[in-house]
Amino acid sequence: MGKKEVDYQTNLYLYELRNLAKEHGFKPEEQWELSMETVAGKADVQHNFFPTNIAKITPDILLQVLHSVKAQLNLSLTEDEQSTNSKRIALDELSYLVAHNPKRPRK
16 A cells, blocks of 8 residues: 555545535534544544544554544644554554544533
8 A cells, every 4th residue: 555545544534534624514624533432542532532533454554544644634633653664553452543622521
């Protein structure tokens, strides 16, 4: 999988984020928080926030898709994200790209 797959996954993810934001009445200043998660981490975010956008992405392109989505949304990378590599993604069993708005907890 190469750049084409990264671009495809990025565009698909951004499309879904825009739809969710529109559907749930996000204000222009509201932003998504993105993270790479394990199965348990994904479940925690889903349990605590609404809406969420979750995509299972193969570990070999997960980091590239995260960087690409954040670049498109003008969000900066965290220190942890900058230091993450494919070895850590495999060791930590990260396989989901998860977006949520921290200001919208599930009630």
